[in-house]
Amino acid sequence: MNRIYNPEVLKELLRNRSYKELREILTNQNEVDLADFLNGLDREDAVLVFRMLPKEAAADVFAELTPETQQWIVHAATDAELSAIVNDLYVDDAVDMLEDMPANVVKRILRNTTPENRSLINQFLQYPDNSAGSIMTAEFTDLRPAMTVAQAIRHIRATGEDRETIYTCYVVDPQRRLLGVASVRTLLLAPDEKLVQEVMEDQVISVPTGADQEEAARLMTHYGLLALPVVDGENRLVGIVTVDDAMDVIDQEATEDFEKMAAMAPSEKPYLKTSVWELARHRIPWLLVLMISGMLTGGILGHYEAAFASMPLLVTFIPMLTDTGGNAGSQSSALVIRGLALHEIQVRDLARVFWKELRVSLVVGVILSAVNFARLMVSYPGQTATALVVAFTMLFTVLMAKTIGGVLPLAAKAVRMDPAIMASPLITTIVDAVSLVIYFNIAKALLPI
């Protein structure tokens, strides 16, 4: 890696108050590194360093700061400084920032923006959370169909400064309805005198403002797009989603799935920046639900109290049987949940998934049972019946766990529930209870208890 960012050197200069030298080094840094640096400082230093940044970098750095650091800077800024920052921000970054600010600060910020910016920001603030509208930007390049390629390139060169991406240009009619798309690549490679409508692609992939941000991001990965147009109910172009925002959405959605699959309420904050109380609050509800289900399993166990009192050896196999069942079920549910997220599996594949899991679980179950039987015959010679009970239970537990694990996330999706909550912990609890019933019924049939 070829970077000159060294936070220790910057901190050293700050400690020694070598502001002149610091300011010089700051002008040479990448804005993402600068934001990382500011996020690591305390309030006073963060405000101090932010003011040293070159004017043209300030808004870019500001957009990358954590909400906390943004608030410090907004609080310290004069109205004039604030107005400069906010008007330089892309609308989507401004909206992101405002969503994390207290109401009185939002008012002060909106007072310091231009009227056009204010009305755009207000419009964007109304799109629902996690919708394509909420992550789009309004700064895109639009062309008219009757422009020549040379005119289009001149237009881009004249207006591109304020556009978040110039690489994908959208062709619209006077009512702003989306007619086509022309990449800068297409324009640069076309002869100057051709018309935009001759070189543009008229099969445009777009989403409505209310579409799920995950759907927008998935379309972009599927088709390898750098930008995706967002349209209103009348197919008028209102914004674009850029690929960097799509990548953030993909990371965020995967993180949410990880959290839900580990029985937590999802959070958008990085772990180290989340308070102890908030972490606890996200974890307790599911643990409580699953604890209560665990009590039911205990109840089942209590029901067979007489059986294990007469043959305590049976109890020692319970952890292995229920753990293996839980693990076997989690494997299947994890694959199906991830397949659904990547659109590789659809709800209509339910029968195929069931049939596949049935066969996989047969292979896996037979092997695990055989290993178990062999091991028990070695450890407890002569107790063939007990070994058979454990081996049969293992087989049926794996069969049951894997089919339930594969099918439940799809069933959840079919009734519009989130498949990810059907993951490991819930499956484990269900499998625990059912495998105990299987275990004691097989034991009753084969053993004199």
Place this chain on the structure above:
Amino acid sequence: MNRIYNPEVLKELLRNRSYKELREILTNQNEVDLADFLNGLDREDAVLVFRMLPKEAAADVFAELTPETQQWIVHAATDAELSAIVNDLYVDDAVDMLEDMPANVVKRILRNTTPENRSLINQFLQYPDNSAGSIMTAEFTDLRPAMTVAQAIRHIRATGEDRETIYTCYVVDPQRRLLGVASVRTLLLAPDEKLVQEVMEDQVISVPTGADQEEAARLMTHYGLLALPVVDGENRLVGIVTVDDAMDVIDQEATEDFEKMAAMAPSEKPYLKTSVWELARHRIPWLLVLMISGMLTGGILGHYEAAFASMPLLVTFIPMLTDTGGNAGSQSSALVIRGLALHEIQVRDLARVFWKELRVSLVVGVILSAVNFARLMVSYPGQTATALVVAFTMLFTVLMAKTIGGVLPLAAKAVRMDPAIMASPLITTIVDAVSLVIYFNIAKALLPI
């Protein structure tokens, strides 16, 4: 969504042998849709439809096909057709394809490429799997520092046709050493007569060919890059990673983490395309390991046989205690594993994570214990000692599970093991065993057994 892709219509035309109409519709489709369509056909139809594709789309569609469909087409193709496809592919796509082909087919393909392409492909085939070198492309645009902006734009317009991305251009010296980067945006917005070296950014973020592909993708998301240059040991530019490939890497790495966290060997194939045997083979090893660990837990349970024979009620609380412990541990390990993958947590944060988990587990543990105690006092009035034993065990189990769950993935990373294998199933097994020991020791201390 605004797409005209309708596989049913295409299939209908194919069934009716309306080839002329089919061919016409095919020219209007997105290449990703065309590849999806071909992947869904049987061998004969796939070859037939592929031959109907317009010449200029064939290579783009081919790059998106599954290895199986690619093989069908390679087998059916004449040497001339093969040579046309392979020479039109970007080098990274050609290498991807070759990695999945049998040796004799690889030979035939290489025989049908131009000598320059062949030597490039051979070079690329040598980069290790999952390295930046293995996903980079050789088709990038390079500029010289002494060109003017106008010359640079002319150069892009003249050579851009064969370049995978033209939006980020790299400035190199005669030895091909990387001097700087200039986006098409920068060039278009700069005055014609400026020199490239005056407008280029000379702080270039790059990776060596051997860098992990995940590291390359993470750098691109972190800095919002559309392309990342890959350099050899002498800082000579050998290729670039483009953002669409980075997005694939991010999805693939998240999928691998999902699989490992659910105790499976990772696979790169979609679930529905993986055979029953392959799925079983990926699942059995960890299930076996964990089953054997489960036997150890059973051994611990056997060790306390006397205790639970004298007080069978104690046994009924085991599933709830071990399940809750497992869930509490999985929550912590999932957050830390994901934080590590996103580079939000580093190995050096171990003490911070430990301290955070200790406090979170105290909050969570106290609440779960209290709920449990209250519930037991209602269900088993008078058995205060038993209720206390269960409540204390719950507290200590949650404390232990969460600190182990938070710290183990970091410890794994510190000794260069994969943190994701320290996830839910392994933690659950460890927590099961330890919580039983805690349970029976507290029971022995507080109860007359």
